[in-house]
Amino acid sequence: MSTWIPLALLALAALLPLAAAVLRPRAARGRREADMALYRAQLAELDREKEAGRLDEAGHRAARVEIQRRLIAAADQMEAATTAARNPALLVAVLPLIAAGGLGLYLLRGSPGMPSAPYDLRAEAMARDEQILATLRARLDALDPRSEQARQGYVLLGNAERGRGNAEGALAAWRKAIEARFDPELAGDIAELEIVRGAPAEATAWITRALAEAPAEPRLRFLAGLVEAESGRPANARTLWQALLAESPPDAPWRGMLERRLSALP
Known part of the structure; x- marks a missing residue:
């Protein structure tokens, strides 16, 4: 029985990124809406390819089913993020239930011996x-x-x-x-990706320009501090983050994350 305790903890840990999404509900919803729009565009493109005779019926049907599956998944994620943003306490209460339910379903119906999808199928999808x-x-x-x-x-x-x-x-x-x-939010996306790939200097220009148009945007102000921290200037990061924390409402969803970041600074 003790074997399943670590598995349950791992299942719960796997769901923690969903909880983290609550910190950025607006940006997450925007990306999911964009993903859904892309899937709809893919469906329309498939129909055009079939009408032009470049895709047979079987290929069209298989591709359409796969894209529809992704579209439904994206819609479900967007709804879940919206509900969580409205009620973070509900998310905290439901996460253990989701983990327990998933583990129970696996014990009843799981097939650990089943091989993964063949490479040729994955390659075909790619x-x-x-x-x-x-x-x-x-x-x-x-x-x-x-x-x-x-x-x-x-x-x-x-x-x-x-x-x-x-x-x-x-x-x-x-x-x-x-x-x-120019869109400050998209500039923030670019800056964030530049930071993730280890290029804080490139991110700085985007953050500076975005802050010139949206100086009060919390995400941009956080990224400005993150660039300073990643560039080896913790004192600058502390100054920026403390100012953001002081101006954040008591119920701001990013306060906890910001406080943890501040406490982790050298």
Whole structure:
């Protein structure tokens, strides 16, 4: 019986990122909405490929089922994030129940001996995604890069590339989107990804420009402190984060995270 205790703890730990999403509900919802828009665009592209005779019925049906599955999953995640943002206490109460329910379902119906999906199926899915993204890139190349339509398309492309773990592709797409129209929130996304890939100097320019348009934005102010901390200037980071903490409402969802970051500074 004691064997299942670590497994239950691992299941609960695996759900902690969902709780962390409460700290940034607006940005998370925006990304999920963009992902859902991308999946809808993929469905429309599949229909066009079938009508043009470049995709047979079986391939069209299989690809459509897979994209619809992702669309439903994205919609469920967006609804869960919205509910959690409205009631963080509910999320804290439900997380252990989700972990326990998942463990119970696995004990009843799980198949630990079942092999993972064959490589050729995974490769086929990846190739299909790449084909759809290649079509999106081709359509974007035909648009006026300064148009709002192109800007939205590059935002979607960047979100998709980030989701695939392609940081360079995401940054390239987002930079094209921001050239069409500057958006402080998107600049924050670029800065955050630059920090994650170990380039705080590149992030600084984006944060500075974004703060010039949205000086009170908590996320941007946090990222400004994070750049200082990552650059070996903890005193500057402390000054920035203490100012943000002092101006944050008592019920601000980021207060706990900010306090932990401050206490971790040397």
